[in-house]
Amino acid sequence: MISKIILEDLISQTKKAIDKSTSIVIVSHVNPDGDAIGSSLGLYHFLFSQGKETRIIMPNSFPNFLNFLPDSSDILIYDDYQDEAIDLIESADLVFCLDFNQLKRVGAMEDVIKNCKATKILVDHHPFPDTFANITISHPEIASTSELIFRMICRMGYFTEMNIHSAECICTGIMTDTGAFSYNSNSPEIYTIISELIKKGVDKDALHRKLYNNYSAQRMQLMGYLLSQKMKIYAEYGTAIMVLSLAEQETYHHKKGDSEGFVNLPLSIHGITFSIFLKEETDTIKMSFRSQGNFPSNTFANRYFNGGGHLNASGGEGLGTIEETVTYIESILPAFYQEWVDNNNNNKEI
Numbered sequence: 001m002i003s004k005i006i007l008e009d010l011i012s013q014t015k016k017a018i019d020k021s022t023s024i025v026i027v028s029h030v031n032p033d034g035d036a037i038g039s040s041l042g043l044y045h046f047l048f049s050q051g052k053e054t055r056i057i058m059p060n061s062f063p064n065f066l067n068f069l070p071d072s073s074d075i076l077i078y079d080d081y082q083d084e085a086i087d088l089i090e091s092a093d094l095v096f097c098l099d100f101n102q103l104k105r106v107g108a109m110e111d112v113i114k115n116c117k118a119t120k121i122l123v124d125h126h127p128f129p130d131t132f133a134n135i136t137i138s139h140p141e142i143a144s145t146s147e148l149i150f151r152m153i154c155r156m157g158y159f160t161e162m163n164i165h166s167a168e169c170i171c172t173g174i175m176t177d178t179g180a181f182s183y184n185s186n187s188p189e190i191y192t193i194i195s196e197l198i199k200k201g202v203d204k205d206a207l208h209r210k211l212y213n214n215y216s217a218q219r220m221q222l223m224g225y226l227l228s229q230k231m232k233i234y235a236e237y238g239t240a241i242m243v244l245s246l247a248e249q250e251t252y253h254h255k256k257g258d259s260e261g262f263v264n265l266p267l268s269i270h271g272i273t274f275s276i277f278l279k280e281e282t283d284t285i286k287m288s289f290r291s292q293g294n295f296p297s298n299t300f301a302n303r304y305f306n307g308g309g310h311l312n313a314s315g316g317e318g319l320g321t322i323e324e325t326v327t328y329i330e331s332i333l334p335a336f337y338q339e340w341v342d343n344n345n346n347n348k349e350i
Protein backbone atom coordinates (compact mmCIF):
# COMPACT_ATOMS: atom_id res chain seq x y z
CA MET A 1 0.00 0.00 0.00
CA ILE A 2 1.24 3.49 -0.86
CA SER A 3 0.07 6.20 1.52
CA LYS A 4 -2.00 9.13 0.31
CA ILE A 5 0.38 12.05 0.50
CA ILE A 6 -1.16 14.52 -1.96
CA LEU A 7 -4.35 16.16 -0.66
CA GLU A 8 -7.54 14.69 -2.14
CA ASP A 9 -8.81 18.15 -3.07
CA LEU A 10 -5.67 18.86 -5.15
CA ILE A 11 -6.01 15.51 -6.92
CA SER A 12 -9.63 16.18 -7.87
CA GLN A 13 -8.86 19.74 -9.00
CA THR A 14 -5.99 18.41 -11.15
CA LYS A 15 -8.18 15.68 -12.66
CA LYS A 16 -10.89 18.23 -13.50
CA ALA A 17 -8.34 20.58 -15.07
CA ILE A 18 -6.97 17.76 -17.25
CA ASP A 19 -10.46 16.56 -18.23
CA LYS A 20 -11.56 19.95 -19.48
CA SER A 21 -8.34 20.92 -21.24
CA THR A 22 -7.65 20.38 -24.93
CA SER A 23 -4.14 21.76 -25.20
CA ILE A 24 -1.56 21.02 -22.49
CA VAL A 25 2.02 22.23 -22.09
CA ILE A 26 4.56 20.79 -19.64
CA VAL A 27 7.55 22.95 -18.63
CA SER A 28 10.50 22.45 -16.31
CA HIS A 29 13.63 24.27 -15.16
CA VAL A 30 16.76 25.49 -16.98
CA ASN A 31 19.51 22.93 -17.40
CA PRO A 32 16.96 20.13 -17.09
CA ASP A 33 18.18 17.06 -15.21
CA GLY A 34 16.97 13.45 -15.08
CA ASP A 35 14.06 14.31 -12.80
CA ALA A 36 12.97 17.33 -14.88
CA ILE A 37 12.99 15.26 -18.09
CA GLY A 38 11.77 12.04 -16.43
CA SER A 39 8.79 13.65 -14.68
CA SER A 40 7.86 15.66 -17.78
CA LEU A 41 7.99 12.65 -20.12
CA GLY A 42 6.31 10.42 -17.52
CA LEU A 43 3.36 12.81 -17.39
CA TYR A 44 3.48 13.39 -21.17
CA HIS A 45 3.13 9.67 -21.97
CA PHE A 46 0.24 9.41 -19.56
CA LEU A 47 -1.60 12.43 -21.01
CA PHE A 48 -0.91 11.22 -24.55
CA SER A 49 -2.45 7.84 -23.69
CA GLN A 50 -5.54 9.76 -22.56
CA GLY A 51 -5.79 11.41 -25.96
CA LYS A 52 -4.66 14.82 -24.69
CA GLU A 53 -2.71 17.06 -27.04
CA THR A 54 0.46 17.74 -25.04
CA ARG A 55 3.86 19.34 -25.67
CA ILE A 56 6.90 19.49 -23.41
CA ILE A 57 8.92 22.72 -23.55
CA MET A 58 12.29 23.03 -21.81
CA PRO A 59 14.07 26.40 -21.47
CA ASN A 60 17.33 24.98 -22.85
CA SER A 61 18.80 21.69 -24.00
CA PHE A 62 19.25 18.62 -21.82
CA PRO A 63 22.18 16.16 -21.58
CA ASN A 64 22.58 13.58 -24.37
CA PHE A 65 22.55 10.68 -21.94
CA LEU A 66 18.78 11.22 -21.56
CA ASN A 67 18.16 10.90 -25.31
CA PHE A 68 17.21 7.23 -24.98
CA LEU A 69 14.01 8.12 -23.14
CA PRO A 70 10.94 7.49 -25.31
CA ASP A 71 9.88 10.59 -27.27
CA SER A 72 12.59 12.78 -25.74
CA SER A 73 13.23 14.00 -29.30
CA ASP A 74 9.75 15.60 -29.31
CA ILE A 75 10.73 17.97 -26.49
CA LEU A 76 10.76 21.54 -27.75
CA ILE A 77 13.72 23.66 -26.65
CA TYR A 78 12.72 27.28 -26.04
CA ASP A 79 16.22 28.61 -26.78
CA ASP A 80 16.06 27.08 -30.27
CA TYR A 81 12.36 27.48 -31.15
CA GLN A 82 11.26 30.55 -29.25
CA ASP A 83 8.34 31.60 -31.50
CA GLU A 84 6.80 28.13 -31.65
CA ALA A 85 7.22 27.73 -27.87
CA ILE A 86 5.56 31.10 -27.16
CA ASP A 87 2.62 30.22 -29.47
CA LEU A 88 2.14 26.89 -27.71
CA ILE A 89 2.25 28.41 -24.21
CA GLU A 90 -0.06 31.30 -25.16
CA SER A 91 -2.65 28.98 -26.69
CA ALA A 92 -2.48 26.27 -23.98
CA ASP A 93 -5.35 25.94 -21.54
CA LEU A 94 -3.28 23.98 -19.00
CA VAL A 95 0.41 24.33 -18.12
CA PHE A 96 2.13 21.83 -15.82
CA CYS A 97 5.18 23.31 -14.08
CA LEU A 98 7.38 20.44 -12.91
CA ASP A 99 10.41 20.22 -10.63
CA PHE A 100 10.93 23.88 -9.75
CA ASN A 101 9.69 26.15 -6.97
CA GLN A 102 10.16 29.65 -8.38
CA LEU A 103 9.10 30.86 -11.80
CA LYS A 104 12.52 32.45 -12.36
CA ARG A 105 13.87 28.87 -12.65
CA VAL A 106 12.39 28.65 -16.18
CA GLY A 107 14.78 31.40 -17.28
CA ALA A 108 13.73 33.31 -20.40
CA MET A 109 10.28 31.62 -20.39
CA GLU A 110 9.33 33.30 -17.12
CA ASP A 111 7.20 36.16 -18.47
CA VAL A 112 5.44 34.06 -21.12
CA ILE A 113 4.37 31.54 -18.50
CA LYS A 114 3.49 34.21 -15.94
CA ASN A 115 1.23 36.05 -18.41
CA CYS A 116 -0.38 33.13 -20.24
CA LYS A 117 -4.08 32.44 -19.77
CA ALA A 118 -3.71 28.75 -18.92
CA THR A 119 -4.47 27.16 -15.58
CA LYS A 120 -1.08 26.40 -13.98
CA ILE A 121 -0.39 23.31 -11.91
CA LEU A 122 2.90 23.12 -10.02
CA VAL A 123 4.17 19.66 -9.07
CA ASP A 124 7.48 19.93 -7.22
CA HIS A 125 9.61 18.80 -4.31
CA HIS A 126 11.79 21.86 -3.61
CA PRO A 127 11.24 23.71 -0.33
CA PHE A 128 9.41 27.07 -0.17
CA PRO A 129 7.39 27.13 -3.42
CA ASP A 130 6.25 30.49 -4.78
CA THR A 131 2.54 31.03 -5.26
CA PHE A 132 2.35 31.52 -9.02
CA ALA A 133 0.27 28.39 -9.79
CA ASN A 134 -3.49 27.84 -9.52
CA ILE A 135 -2.90 24.41 -8.05
CA THR A 136 0.28 23.75 -6.03
CA ILE A 137 1.32 20.19 -5.29
CA SER A 138 4.52 20.69 -3.31
CA HIS A 139 6.17 17.95 -1.25
CA PRO A 140 9.77 18.66 -0.21
CA GLU A 141 9.79 15.42 1.80
CA ILE A 142 9.49 13.41 -1.42
CA ALA A 143 12.78 12.61 -3.19
CA SER A 144 11.74 13.41 -6.75
CA THR A 145 9.07 15.13 -8.81
CA SER A 146 8.84 11.91 -10.82
CA GLU A 147 7.65 10.09 -7.69
CA LEU A 148 4.98 12.78 -7.26
CA ILE A 149 3.86 12.28 -10.87
CA PHE A 150 3.53 8.55 -10.19
CA ARG A 151 1.49 9.27 -7.07
CA MET A 152 -0.68 11.81 -8.90
CA ILE A 153 -1.49 9.46 -11.80
CA CYS A 154 -2.34 6.63 -9.39
CA ARG A 155 -4.50 8.83 -7.19
CA MET A 156 -6.47 10.03 -10.21
CA GLY A 157 -7.33 6.35 -10.74
CA TYR A 158 -5.17 5.66 -13.79
CA PHE A 159 -2.55 3.25 -12.44
CA THR A 160 -3.67 0.41 -14.71
CA GLU A 161 -3.48 2.71 -17.74
CA MET A 162 0.11 3.77 -17.00
CA ASN A 163 2.19 2.43 -19.89
CA ILE A 164 5.79 1.22 -20.00
CA HIS A 165 7.02 4.50 -21.53
CA SER A 166 5.57 6.51 -18.69
CA ALA A 167 6.92 3.99 -16.16
CA GLU A 168 10.44 4.09 -17.61
CA CYS A 169 10.59 7.90 -17.53
CA ILE A 170 9.28 8.04 -13.96
CA CYS A 171 11.81 5.41 -12.88
CA THR A 172 14.57 7.52 -14.47
CA GLY A 173 13.63 10.59 -12.43
CA ILE A 174 13.43 8.64 -9.18
CA MET A 175 16.78 7.00 -9.88
CA THR A 176 18.65 10.17 -10.85
CA ASP A 177 17.30 12.36 -8.01
CA THR A 178 18.39 9.76 -5.43
CA GLY A 179 21.85 9.20 -6.99
CA ALA A 180 20.78 5.66 -7.92
CA PHE A 181 19.23 5.15 -4.48
CA SER A 182 22.25 6.40 -2.55
CA TYR A 183 20.74 9.51 -0.90
CA ASN A 184 17.25 10.80 -0.04
CA SER A 185 16.12 7.24 -0.48
CA ASN A 186 15.31 5.85 2.94
CA SER A 187 11.57 6.03 2.42
CA PRO A 188 10.29 2.45 2.08
CA GLU A 189 7.56 3.61 -0.30
CA ILE A 190 10.15 4.49 -2.96
CA TYR A 191 10.81 0.77 -3.27
CA THR A 192 7.11 -0.09 -3.37
CA ILE A 193 6.82 2.34 -6.29
CA ILE A 194 9.94 0.95 -8.01
CA SER A 195 8.47 -2.52 -7.58
CA GLU A 196 5.26 -1.39 -9.32
CA LEU A 197 7.31 0.18 -12.14
CA ILE A 198 9.26 -3.06 -12.62
CA LYS A 199 5.95 -4.93 -12.78
CA LYS A 200 4.95 -2.53 -15.57
CA GLY A 201 7.97 -3.85 -17.50
CA VAL A 202 10.77 -1.44 -16.59
CA ASP A 203 14.21 -3.10 -16.66
CA LYS A 204 15.73 -1.22 -13.74
CA ASP A 205 19.21 -2.68 -14.20
CA ALA A 206 19.28 -1.80 -17.91
CA LEU A 207 18.03 1.69 -17.05
CA HIS A 208 20.90 2.08 -14.57
CA ARG A 209 23.39 1.04 -17.26
CA LYS A 210 21.91 3.52 -19.75
CA LEU A 211 22.09 6.33 -17.19
CA TYR A 212 25.45 5.64 -15.57
CA ASN A 213 27.55 3.48 -17.93
CA ASN A 214 27.13 5.51 -21.02
CA TYR A 215 29.90 8.08 -20.90
CA SER A 216 32.52 9.07 -23.47
CA ALA A 217 36.22 8.34 -22.94
CA GLN A 218 36.85 12.10 -22.99
CA ARG A 219 34.46 12.59 -20.10
CA MET A 220 36.34 10.03 -18.03
CA GLN A 221 39.66 11.69 -18.96
CA LEU A 222 38.29 15.08 -17.94
CA MET A 223 37.16 13.57 -14.64
CA GLY A 224 40.64 12.15 -14.02
CA TYR A 225 42.23 15.50 -14.85
CA LEU A 226 39.91 17.41 -12.52
CA LEU A 227 40.42 14.99 -9.63
CA SER A 228 44.20 14.97 -9.95
CA GLN A 229 44.82 18.62 -10.89
CA LYS A 230 41.85 20.76 -9.89
CA MET A 231 40.39 19.44 -6.65
CA LYS A 232 41.13 21.67 -3.66
CA ILE A 233 40.53 20.19 -0.23
CA TYR A 234 39.78 22.41 2.77
CA ALA A 235 40.07 19.64 5.36
CA GLU A 236 39.40 21.92 8.36
CA TYR A 237 36.02 22.82 6.86
CA GLY A 238 35.19 19.37 5.46
CA THR A 239 34.91 21.00 2.04
CA ALA A 240 36.20 20.38 -1.48
CA ILE A 241 36.09 22.75 -4.45
CA MET A 242 36.61 21.86 -8.11
CA VAL A 243 36.51 24.31 -11.00
CA LEU A 244 36.19 23.73 -14.72
CA SER A 245 37.10 26.54 -17.10
CA LEU A 246 35.85 27.07 -20.65
CA ALA A 247 39.37 26.38 -21.98
CA GLU A 248 39.46 23.01 -20.22
CA GLN A 249 36.01 22.15 -21.59
CA GLU A 250 37.37 22.82 -25.05
CA THR A 251 40.48 20.70 -24.51
CA TYR A 252 38.37 17.71 -23.43
CA HIS A 253 35.61 18.29 -26.04
CA HIS A 254 33.12 18.77 -23.23
CA LYS A 255 29.48 18.20 -24.24
CA LYS A 256 26.36 19.09 -22.29
CA GLY A 257 25.98 16.64 -19.42
CA ASP A 258 29.64 15.56 -19.43
CA SER A 259 30.31 17.16 -16.04
CA GLU A 260 27.06 15.85 -14.53
CA GLY A 261 27.87 14.07 -11.27
CA PHE A 262 31.41 15.45 -10.88
CA VAL A 263 30.26 17.47 -7.87
CA ASN A 264 29.45 14.25 -6.01
CA LEU A 265 32.92 12.75 -6.34
CA PRO A 266 34.70 14.51 -3.44
CA LEU A 267 31.96 13.37 -1.05
CA SER A 268 33.48 9.90 -1.16
CA ILE A 269 36.56 11.28 0.65
CA HIS A 270 36.58 10.62 4.38
CA GLY A 271 35.67 13.81 6.26
CA ILE A 272 34.27 15.75 3.30
CA THR A 273 30.68 16.86 3.92
CA PHE A 274 30.44 19.73 1.44
CA SER A 275 31.43 19.78 -2.23
CA ILE A 276 31.35 22.73 -4.59
CA PHE A 277 31.71 22.51 -8.36
CA LEU A 278 32.11 25.63 -10.50
CA LYS A 279 31.65 25.46 -14.23
CA GLU A 280 32.50 28.45 -16.36
CA GLU A 281 29.91 29.15 -19.07
CA THR A 282 30.01 31.87 -21.73
CA ASP A 283 27.95 34.38 -19.75
CA THR A 284 27.93 33.00 -16.20
CA ILE A 285 29.49 30.59 -13.74
CA LYS A 286 27.24 27.68 -12.87
CA MET A 287 27.70 26.52 -9.31
CA SER A 288 26.66 23.12 -7.96
CA PHE A 289 26.63 22.29 -4.27
CA ARG A 290 26.32 18.87 -2.65
CA SER A 291 26.47 17.98 1.03
CA GLN A 292 25.98 15.05 3.37
CA GLY A 293 24.06 14.83 6.63
CA ASN A 294 22.55 18.10 7.83
CA PHE A 295 25.08 20.48 6.21
CA PRO A 296 22.73 22.97 4.50
CA SER A 297 24.11 23.37 0.98
CA ASN A 298 20.91 25.22 -0.03
CA THR A 299 21.34 27.89 2.67
CA PHE A 300 24.88 28.49 1.37
CA ALA A 301 23.60 28.68 -2.22
CA ASN A 302 20.77 31.00 -1.31
CA ARG A 303 22.64 33.27 1.09
CA TYR A 304 25.70 33.91 -1.09
CA PHE A 305 24.98 32.88 -4.68
CA ASN A 306 21.38 33.82 -5.49
CA GLY A 307 20.46 30.14 -5.68
CA GLY A 308 18.73 27.41 -3.77
CA GLY A 309 17.58 23.82 -3.98
CA HIS A 310 17.53 20.93 -1.53
CA LEU A 311 19.45 20.58 1.73
CA ASN A 312 22.01 18.22 0.14
CA ALA A 313 21.82 19.30 -3.52
CA SER A 314 21.58 22.90 -4.66
CA GLY A 315 22.91 25.36 -7.17
CA GLY A 316 23.57 29.01 -7.79
CA GLU A 317 25.45 31.52 -9.87
CA GLY A 318 29.06 32.62 -9.46
CA LEU A 319 30.15 36.21 -8.94
CA GLY A 320 32.70 37.66 -11.36
CA THR A 321 35.39 35.33 -12.64
CA ILE A 322 35.98 31.77 -11.51
CA GLU A 323 39.03 32.88 -9.51
CA GLU A 324 37.07 35.70 -7.83
CA THR A 325 34.27 33.29 -6.96
CA VAL A 326 36.72 30.84 -5.36
CA THR A 327 38.37 33.67 -3.41
CA TYR A 328 34.94 34.76 -2.21
CA ILE A 329 34.03 31.20 -1.16
CA GLU A 330 37.31 30.97 0.76
CA SER A 331 36.42 34.19 2.59
CA ILE A 332 32.91 33.09 3.69
CA LEU A 333 33.43 29.37 4.22
CA PRO A 334 35.13 29.46 7.67
CA ALA A 335 32.31 31.47 9.29
CA PHE A 336 29.59 29.43 7.59
CA TYR A 337 31.22 26.18 8.67
CA GLN A 338 31.59 27.48 12.23
CA GLU A 339 27.94 28.56 12.26
CA TRP A 340 26.95 25.02 11.27
CA VAL A 341 29.19 23.50 13.98
CA ASP A 342 27.80 25.89 16.63
CA ASN A 343 24.21 25.25 15.60
CA ASN A 344 24.78 21.51 15.67
CA ASN A 345 26.14 21.84 19.18
CA ASN A 346 23.01 23.80 20.12
CA ASN A 347 20.67 21.53 18.13
CA LYS A 348 19.69 24.42 15.88
CA GLU A 349 19.29 24.61 12.11
CA ILE A 350 21.21 27.20 10.10
Ligand code: 5GP
Nearest residue numbers: 288289306307308309310313314315316317
Ligand atom coordinates in the same frame (compact mmCIF):
# COMPACT_ATOMS: atom_id res chain seq x y z
P1 5GP B 1 22.53 20.90 -10.12
O1 5GP B 1 23.74 21.11 -9.31
O2 5GP B 1 22.32 19.46 -10.43
O3 5GP B 1 22.43 21.79 -11.30
O4 5GP B 1 21.29 21.33 -9.21
C1 5GP B 1 21.03 20.70 -7.99
C2 5GP B 1 19.74 21.18 -7.39
O5 5GP B 1 19.78 22.57 -7.15
C3 5GP B 1 18.52 20.94 -8.26
O6 5GP B 1 17.48 20.51 -7.42
C4 5GP B 1 18.20 22.29 -8.85
O7 5GP B 1 16.83 22.41 -9.04
C5 5GP B 1 18.73 23.25 -7.80
N1 5GP B 1 19.34 24.43 -8.42
C6 5GP B 1 20.39 24.45 -9.29
N2 5GP B 1 20.69 25.72 -9.65
C7 5GP B 1 19.83 26.53 -8.99
C8 5GP B 1 19.63 27.95 -8.95
O8 5GP B 1 20.33 28.74 -9.60
N3 5GP B 1 18.61 28.40 -8.16
C9 5GP B 1 17.83 27.56 -7.43
N4 5GP B 1 16.85 28.09 -6.66
N5 5GP B 1 17.99 26.24 -7.44
C10 5GP B 1 18.97 25.70 -8.20
Ligand code: MN
Nearest residue numbers: 035099145177
Ligand atom coordinates in the same frame (compact mmCIF):
# COMPACT_ATOMS: atom_id res chain seq x y z
MN1 MN C 1 13.94 16.98 -8.82
